[in-house]
Amino acid sequence: QSALTQPASVSGSPGQSITISCTGTSSDVGGYNFVSWYQQHPGKAPKLMIYEVSHRPSGVPDRVSGSKSGNTASLTISGLQPEDEADYYCSSYTSSSTRVFGTGTKVTVL
Amino acid sequence: EVQLVQSGAEVKKPGESLKISCKVSGYSFTSYWIAWVRQMPGKGLEWMGMFYPGDSESRYSPSFQGQVTISADKSISTAYLHWSSLKASDTAIYYCARPRGNRAEYFQDWGQGTLVTVSS
Numbered sequence: 001q002s003a004l005t006q007p008a009s010v011s012g013s014p015g016q017s018i019t020i021s022c023t024g025t026s027s028d029v030g031g032y033n034f035v036s037w038y039q040q041h042p043g044k045a046p047k048l049m050i051y052e053v054s055h056r057p058s059g060v061p062d063r064v065s066g067s068k069s070g071n072t073a074s075l076t077i078s079g080l081q082p083e084d085e086a087d088y089y090c091s092s093y094t095s096s097s098t099r100v101f102g103t104g105t106k107v108t109v110l
Numbered sequence: 111e112v113q114l115v116q117s118g119a120e121v122k123k124p125g126e127s128l129k130i131s132c133k134v135s136g137y138s139f140t141s142y143w144i145a146w147v148r149q150m151p152g153k154g155l156e157w158m159g160m161f162y163p164g165d166s167e168s169r170y171s172p173s174f175q176g177q178v179t180i181s182a183d184k185s186i187s188t189a190y191l192h193w194s195s196l197k198a199s200d201t202a203i204y205y206c207a208r209p210r211g212n213r214a215e216y217f218q219d220w221g222q223g224t225l226v227t228v229s230s
Binding site: 001003038046047052057092099102103 | 145156157169205207209210213215217218220221223
């Protein structure tokens with residue numbers, strides 16, 4: 001099972017919007033609405049930001065949103081803030097009943 | 111409050127065995143899967159596998175099948191990740207996490223991580 005493909009880095013200025021892509025196959029991202037996203041600050045455990053493609057857990061601001069088209073899922077952060085600077089990972093359920101993470105994206109707030 | 115509290119950092123030599131733990135509280139331990147995730151130094155997250163304490167079912171990533179064993183002790187609400195013979199390439203931070211969802215497909219709660227260093 002290969003890792004899902006994410007851009008290595010994305011950057012934006014405070015207040016701007018950024019979008020992170022997560023590309024898989026029809027056996028994972030494209031086959032199920034079971035894509036989730038995680039934020040990880042240095043030295044910390046990951047934090048769930050989005051589950052089931054577009055659902056936000058309580059406590060995650062509504063400027064964070066998720067979507068999916070075909071084999072590619074996306075995470076959008078609007079109104080970028082300094083605290084959004086972190087690593088972000090997508091994850092998907094797979095046809096083998098395993099789970100797979102993305103390669104990770106470093107978000108920099110300029 | 112749901113909590114997953116992992117055991118402390120370990121320094122081991124190649125060939126040694128190791129079992130790290132994840133003690134949970136705040137929910138019914140036997141009603142949810144528990145997963146393990148590896149993060150090698152400076153690298154991304156990797157799903158290793160998961161275990162269902164209710165019936166002892168386990169599932170492993172092909173990359174980790176046969177390399178580690180996931181188990182649990184229901185009496186003390188604790189999950190374990192075990193190596194019988196460590197390699198230098200096992201050096202990483204290991205997280206336990208509680209999967210949620212219809213297919214246990216997303217990880218809502220996480221432990222703080224256990225750093226395992228394998229060096230001669």
